[in-house]
Each structure stands twice: as structure tokens, then as C-alpha cells.
Amino acid sequence: MASYDSDEEVDYATDPAWAHITPLPQDDGENPLAQIAYHPDYVLAMSYLRGVMAINYHSAQVLKLTADIIGMNAAHYTVWGYRFKTLVALEASNGFEDEKTNWSWRKELDWVQSIAKQYEKNYQIWHHRQLIIDHLNDPTGERERTNEMFASDSKNYHVWTYRQWLVKRFNLFDKEELDTMELLLKEDVRNNSAWNHRYFITLGRLGTDSPADGVIDREIKFAKVAISSAPQNPSPWNYLKAVLRKGNIDLASLKAFCEQFAPIDSEDEIKSSHALDILSEIYDETGDFSKAEQALVLLAAKYDPVRKNYWRYRKRLLGSSENVPTASEKTPIVHATV
């Protein structure tokens, strides 16, 4: 019999190793809608899987069967779930050490990585990986695996979700993590997923706790440098606002910085619609309603016209208590030093 990681095909119907499993047919009901004309290999493998699940059978053979099915349909969450249970059962019964099995968690992780590269939009693969790493309680090499994925798609939502879990689970809020984000943002300063992760590791994880000394200033500086490199990039502007909020710093402290990119009286020098947006908020807060409106009018007419209705709504809110920060939000007023 072939070892379970080989690509050798198994004919479940004739292989004696599978004779003890009774295949169970699929019940699609009478005259079903949207029935799929499966390949016969899929039909066969799935009926053996149902047979295996019916008797709660977890042997090394199940690894071959589930790998076969995943090779045909990687989105099969039931198969992934059953495979994980089988791996855990095998480990508990020392089944990995069996020569015929020739399997290990490490091999499983390598196999999963090869599947992940084929099916980038898949929910199950990264969850499977998460279950394994959680079980092994060892994140060694995992950041590198996700970095490999970012090389082909640096915004893959499932990979980023996994990365966050990894960082949280193993407390990896460290310099390596920050350096990786810096690198990704150096490659593409518009990678919003990397900005999101940066926020998570620097400020987001804190909940209601206060950030350590210097973190707020460092992040403000980082965002400002990024803005200067491409002032129409929304990510660092949003980031900057979020950092100020976290640090309880008045938005008005950005006035001079924003005016560099959006001098509203010299229209031809306006380089950022996001600066205009923030300026309208600042002018509103400081009671300069006509300037606030002027910024909104510029946005609606010229710099972001598809959002005209939104800018009109913002004008409607000018001077309303909604927009004016409460006293508690306003104090302490600490002006950014960078």
C-alpha cells in the first residue's frame, strides 16, 4: 500500500484496504435544483468519506481520502474538519510513528501551504493551519509562511486574519512584527491591510489601556512621512486621525500640517482631498464655519465629486453639537511635537 502522502491514486471501490468501509451514497432529494454533475472520482471519494464519518473512523487512510477530496474541492469545510480530528486522533494513538503512515504535523503544514498557494481565496485552509498551530503551541516559521503569501497577494484577508491570530495567540507584538509592516509599507505605502496590522500591533491591541511613552509620537511621525510621499493616499490620513484619537490629541493640532497639502485659498496648490476633509472638521471645531464650508464645497465640486451628497450632509452638520467634541474628549489638549 502506498504511503499516505503519495500522489498515487487509490481506487476506493476495489482497494482491499478500503473493503471494511461501506460507502454511503449522497441523497440529493427528488428532482433537485442546481445539481452538480460530479466527476465519478469525486462521487466515489465522497461516498467513502460519508462511510468513514458514519462509523467515526480515524485512521491514516483518512488522510489520503480527505487529501483526495480537498484536491478536488478545497472549500469542503466538512472534510477539513474531519481531517483535523483524524490528525489529532492519530497523534494520540502514536499513529504518526507508524512507518506506513509516514506523516507528521510538519508534513501536514507543508502540504497545507502548497494548497494555500493554489486557492488564495479560501476560508478553510488558514483556519486549518490555525487549529494545528494552536494545537502544537509553537509558531516557529509561521510568520515566514504568511510573508510568502504576501509576496503574491499582500492584501489577502484570510492570511491577514491568520497573522493577527498568530500575533495575539503567541504575543508577538515585537520589533520583528513592526519591521515587517514597515517593509510591506515601503513596498506599497497604499497597502491598507498592512496599515491595519500596524495599528493592531501598536495601538489596537491595547483596548482602553494607554499606549507606552513615545508610541503615539512615533506613529504620528510615521504616518506624516507616509503622507508626504503620496498625499492623496487615504490610508495614512485615516491612520493619523486614529492615532490622534487614541492619544487624546486634538485634531486641531493637525491644522498647519493639513494646510500644507490643502491651502484652501490657493486652490491650485491643493494636493490632497483628505487634508481638505480634515480641515473642514478642524475649522468646524474651531468655529470657522465659512472656511469649513469652503473646504466641503471644494470637495464636492472638484476633488471628490462622486461623494457630493456626503459633503452636503457634512455641511448640514457644521456647527451641530454632534461634531463638537465634548469637554472630556477635548482634555487634555496635548499638541503633537513632531
Added chain:
Amino acid sequence: MVQVEPLEEGEQPQLATRTEGNTNEAFHPNLYQMAPERVPALHLNLPFILDDLKTETSQKQLSTARSIMKSVDQPFLPPLDKATHVEFLLSPLDEGLSGGFVGLDASRPWLLYWCINALSLLGKDVGIYNDRAVSSLKPLQHPSGGFGGGNGQAPHVAAAYASILTLAITSYYASIGLPEDERLAVYADSFAWIDRGKLLQWLRKIKLPNGGFKVNEGGEEDVRAGYCALVVLALLGYDDEDLRGDLSRGELPLLDGVAEYFKSCQTWEGGIGAKPNAEAHGGYAFCVLAALCLLGDPEEALSKTLDLNRLISWLSARQYAPEGGFSGRTNKLVDGCYSTWVGGCWSLVEAAANAIESGKKSTKMNVGDLWSRKALIRYILTCCQGPRGGLRDKPGIRPDYYHSNYVLLGLSAAQHYYYYDDVSVQSPVLTKSPFRHGYRWKSSKNVPKPTGHDGTGGGWLEGLVSEESDRVGVQHPLFNIPLGAEGQLQSWWEWFNDVGDVDALSSEN
């Protein structure tokens, strides 16, 4: 210098009215009596500011914007080619799917829901599929409760969601115009076989102590799971007592911590992610807003649990020019399916904004649209229609059933005004339901313009639909099924919970 217009609702170019005729030849100008409409300038130009620094993101965005700009620049907005879309969507139902669709074998109920709901949006009577929907979905109910993505598959909350939505749609259509007894008999066939007790037990197993839900036992946690769970609960007629649970059996109230969990998914950007700390994303934003609106009236649910102003700012930034469509995340490309995920959020947040403003002024106020319906309609009609039927992400990408449903649903959001009505009286049973707020949504063909600061003014937005044949059906803004289907289903559960003599019903037939 650009000419600075006042920020009031200005004169917008009116859409030309097409004359009756062969709409398949929409591009032929002779078919039109009226002068071509002016394509709004925002579709004809790249954004005024483009940074010099080039990165992968900016290059992808620029090339996409350039190619879409050519598609949206059409003086005659093409009609919605309903006939070929219907053909595209009927094919899987009538003829089945090829082996190439094996990747959707764990999403069988989704296939039914996407096609059937999209067909209903296109005006087809999908009641004829009720019996087959029932026979297709029955084998998906798991012996231990809930629904799997296929026969013999483990229960999954999205499978339950898509199954219940499908049945809600087909039974609604199948019972239109029937006398009371026959209507109840249709619902009995469609719903009486669902083991609600076991389903509830199963939902308890995927509920997490933090207030979130997993999609299945051993599966991933995200707000999609929570939204699907709440919709299933809301549509299957459970009452307060069912959800409270039996403390003596160790059961906690099922809705404990749920709203707080959803709230914790609002991010530093103002948008909403799949779970706490995850990147803000249109799909998850819709799940959270719709779920919260099942738990409370929009004002209460959205402004007390979320930072509404920052949420609106982020949602608004999802609409791009020259494309006109929505992106799902900051610095990502537009995609037709966000017409629902982002487009569907607007009626919810506008309901909240209207209520807040009305409260302030003590008179009925309407803040008007916070987004551009017309730009989205233009993106959908010019870019999202596949030439051989079906709707799609963007030009150059093949149409599929998922995008067909969510592009059309988004078109419905753009063509209609959906509003929260807390004045109409609800049934005595519903007033006690934890999901009663979800049953108060109405629709209108008339989209109001904003009222002035004194509550006057307003009027209606013109020219959203250039020809009535372009109009798609009205949908419930939280459940994403035809509006009205939710009420019929609710009245069936009221009868079932009260009388429940299903055998007597079928013998009368």
C-alpha cells in the same frame, strides 16, 4: 479655477427617456426620441489629484479606472438586459451544473438562494420552484440540527441562512393569491419539517462566550456567522423565551453579548471588520449593520453602539469616480457585489441619521441620500452586465451566480427608497419578538430629497429609472429577500405556534 457650485442639490442632467422598442438594441441611437443624456463629468475624468509615487496599488487602480472610464462613458445608458440574465440564472435550476462547479459542492444552498433571489429581482415568479427547493434542501438538514452545505455535510450557519432564505422566497411566491388555508399548506410543506428545537441547540454550540459566533463547530469566528445566526432566528419564529434558554441546563441567553461583540468590530478607520481588529471590509460592515438593526431600531442600534459619523465617512469613501461603483476596502478596486454590501448599508445608516436629526428638530427630517445612487446605477448598467447574461464584478471578469444576485440587489437599493417605519402597528406576537425591529421596513419608488433645516422643502429625486422595465424588485434591506416575504413567513409561524395542526391543513387540500 473650477467653478464652485453651491452644495445644495443642484440641477443634475436628467436621464433621457427611452422610447418603447427593442431594448436589446439599446446602443442604437435611432431608437431614441430624446437627445442623448449628458454623462456626468465625474465619470469622464480621472480624479483631479493623482500622486506621482507609483506602487502596485496605484497602478492597478489607475489601469482599472482608465478601462472602466471607457465603459461608463455612454450617452445612452444600456437597459437592464433582463431576458438574458434570466436565462443565465434559470440554467442551473433547470439544467443543473457541470462538474466544474464542484468547488461549490459545500455551498449548495447558496446556489439556490443566489439564483432564485436574483430571478425574483428580475420579476420572475419563482413559486414554481418551491416543491423542488423543499426536496433539495430537506436532505441538507443534519440529524443533530441545522443545515449542511450538502447532504451528509456538517451543519454550517451560512448553509442554514441560505436554505431558510430560499424557502422564504419560494413559499412566498408559491402562496401569492391563495386563500388562507392553501397558503398555510404551502408554508407547512416548506417549513414544518425543520427541527427548530435541534437547530436552536446547534446554534448554542457555535455561540462563543465573547458574544460572537463560529460558522460551524470547529470553524472560524466572524461577524458573518453572527449575522447568519440572527437572520435564521428572526425568520424561524423563535420567541424571547426560546432564546433566553434554560439555566438549569446550563444555557445562557443566546443574545447575550451579541450587540457588544458586533460593536467591537468597528475599526480605527470607522468601518467594520470580520472580527475585532480585522481590517474594515464592506461585506462584514453589512453583516454587522443588518444584524444590529435586527436587534433594535436603527437610531438606537447604530448610533448608540457604533461611532456613526466615522462609519458614514468610511462607507462614503467606498464610492469611486470615475467608476461610480463601490470598493470593499480602502485602496482596493471597485467590484459589483459591493453594490449590496456597501450599497445596502445606506438605507440603514440613513434611517439612523434621519431619526437623530428628527429628534433634534422635533419634526420629521430627512437628510437625503448620503451617496450617489445614479453613479452606482451607471456602473451596474454599463460595467456589470455580462454580454451573454449574468452580472459580474467588473468588465473582463466572467459573470457568476453570486455576483448576479448581489449586483441586482444593489441595483434595487439604488432604485428604491427603503425606510424604517415605527408608526405602523405590528402583530401582538411580533411586538414581543426580540427581532420585531426587523419587521418594520418599507419601500417606496419615490426617493426623497433632503429637507431643509426647518423641515420643509424636499421633493423627489428624478430619473433613477429611465424606463420601468429597468426596475428590479423590492427587497428587505436586512434579510435580502423580497420585501413582504418576511411578513408572510412570520404570520405562518404565528399560526403554527398557535394552532399548529399541519395534518388538518394538508387533508383539506
